[in-house]
Amino acid sequence: MDKEELGRKLAGVMDVVSVCEGLIYAKTSGEIIMGQTLLEMDHAAIAKPITEMFKREINSAQKGSITDFTIGMDKGILLAVKKDESMLIGILGEDGKGSVGLLLRQLKNILK
């Protein structure tokens, strides 16, 4: 996917999920390909701990590999979806609780 197409798709997600505060497209190595956040944020510093989480294995649960995370936080929710060497992170604020399912689907659609 070239950057122009990616940019268009990310803008489309921001349109559909109006409470989405930001999207970060990165390599699982942590390299940022594209990021857009309402507030100025250090995109690499957000992606890094999430790349580490994706490296974990929970084999004992017998459910296979980790494909996505929904990370509940005090004042918002981070979503992260991984496919091969790419990952896509979405940021929701406190008003975004009802949009988790919608945003997760949107993120998965872009990476599929």
Next chain:
Amino acid sequence: MDKEELGRKLAGVMDVVSVCEGLIYAKTSGEIIMGQTLLEMDHAAIAKPITEMFKREINSAQKGSITDFTIGMDKGILLAVKKDESMLIGILGEDGKGSVGLLLRQLKNILK
């Protein structure tokens, strides 16, 4: 909360969320307090990577601390809720996608 009360509450969750395949109550140190899973599983080996995930900080997202995880996997979903030094993990199979919100609320209710 004593073990009898805890056991009763966990059984209550399994009743309400009939697709729930297991619950593990542990300390954030990884020590297992109580676990019940349909299939035999190594509860400590499930709790350990999740305790490590809770230790991560994503400060750059400006959303505070991590309170819970929903971990999508190839063949199911793991939920984990943390409060102070305790955490509660729930296991859903492939048929459990529609019950994520319900189970998450149940887990939070027990820890609150």
